[in-house]
Amino acid sequence: MEGITVQRPHARTALACSAALLLATLTACGGSAEADTVKPTAPEGVTAQAGSATSVHVMWERSSDNEGITGYDVYRAGEKAASVDAGKLMTDVDGLTASTAYTFTVRARDAAGNRSAPSAAVPVTTPADAPADDEPPTTPTRLRGKADSGRTVSLSWGGSTDDVGVTSYDVYQEDSRIHSVPGTRTTARLTGLRPGTVYTFTVRARDAADRSSPDSAPLDLTTPSAPGDPDSTAPTGLRTETTAQGREHLLDLSWDQPDTGGTIPAYQLFLNGEPTTTIVWGGTPPRGRATYRLTLTDPPGTRYSLKIRPKLPDGTWGDFSAQRTVVLGD
Known part of the structure; x- marks a missing residue:
């Protein structure tokens, strides 16, 4: 048959040997990337x-x-x-x-x-066991703070009490513990943050029996943007209110809309870190403060963390608001 070339076994072997020889030559001549032998620097500030x-x-x-x-x-x-x-x-x-x-x-x-x-x-x-430590610490009070820079914030709060003693305070950011200090301290300095970002912090006290207090009231802090970065597009002043209605719960949200230079056609609502719904206005989008009602059918005691972000006039999603936590039935 014309147009078909049959490759003999010895020809395939020769080709394989030639390829191997070429690869070895390239490797010997620096044709492949050098192995990474540089060690990382040792962690500091432990x-x-x-x-x-x-x-x-x-x-x-x-x-x-x-x-x-x-x-x-x-x-x-x-x-x-x-x-x-x-x-x-x-x-x-x-x-x-x-x-x-x-x-x-x-x-x-x-x-x-x-x-x-x-x-x-x-x-x-480690401290000694705390026998009969049956009560968790009281809730930390008066959580305050300021953004020292685009990557650093300082927090302070009122101390908790415990039937035996507070061993530490844990700082949380959006339900994740990010820092701990001894129970004798009521201040913390957090580093490694991102400029131009809204952060929501809470503090819990912990005792030697590993019991934690309820969360303090949340504190919203916005780190300043880096020079040349655009202004934040995060909604501000997010508030929540839940109302029981039979077996359902009505969750009412309200917030101040960011200045984006145009109309915000929609918002995306996240519950527990997952996108839940897109809020699209039925008519003309509102100006100033916006509101939305969500119906939830979960049982009392269900805990939700929620935040929203706007759809910008150019069609992209903007920055997230601060996070809020609600417990149905509270």
């Missing part, structure tokens, strides 16, 4: 705070690497106790013994498997 009689909260500052950090490993007396990905700069180490001294170090790692030198060792001693 702290260890006993969160209870059997747990310690370890925090550290971000390391640097020529290619990029992929995670961190936390060691207790030289033995690995926890591993987290590069996006986290803290972890809890549980299963410890009360009234015991421990030492923690942290090492950074990259995609090539290189590990940094250990950080400076940080000692901590």
Whole structure:
């Protein structure tokens, strides 16, 4: 048949050998990327705070690497106790013994498997067991704060009380714990934030029995935008109100609309971090303060975290509002 070439077995072998020889030659001549052998820098600013009689909260500052950090490993007396990905700069180490001294170090790692030198060792001693500690601490009060820069905020609050004693205060941002301080402190300085972003903070007190208080009242802080960045497009002043109606709950939202230089045709509502509905106005979009009612059929006691973001005049989604938490039936 014409137009068909039959490749002989010995020809295929020769081609394979030629390809292998070419690959080896290219590798020898620097044709492939060099292996990453550079170790990340050792984490600095490591702290260890006993969160209870059997747990310690370890925090550290971000390391640097020529290619990029992929995670961190936390060691207790030289033995690995926890591993987290590069996006986290803290972890809890549980299963410890009360009234015991421990030492923690942290090492950074990259995609090539290189590990940094250990950080400076940080000692901590867990408190004694708290017998008959049956009550959680009271709620922290008067949470206040300010944005020191585009990446740093400072918080302060009124102290809690406990039937035995408060061992730590935990700072939460959108339901995720991001910082802890000893129970003797009522201030915190948070770093590594993003400029031009709305943050919602709450604080909980914790005792030696690992019982946590209810959340403090939320505090909204907006970090200033970096020079040259556009202004925030986040809705502000988000308020919520729930009303029971038979077996249903009505959730009423209201907020101040951002100045975007045009009409905002819609908003996207997120519940517990997931997009739930798009709020589209039936007629002319409102000006100034906007409102929306959502009907929920979940049982009393169901907890929701919610936030919204606007659809901008150019069709893109804008910045998120501060987050609000509601409990049906409260």
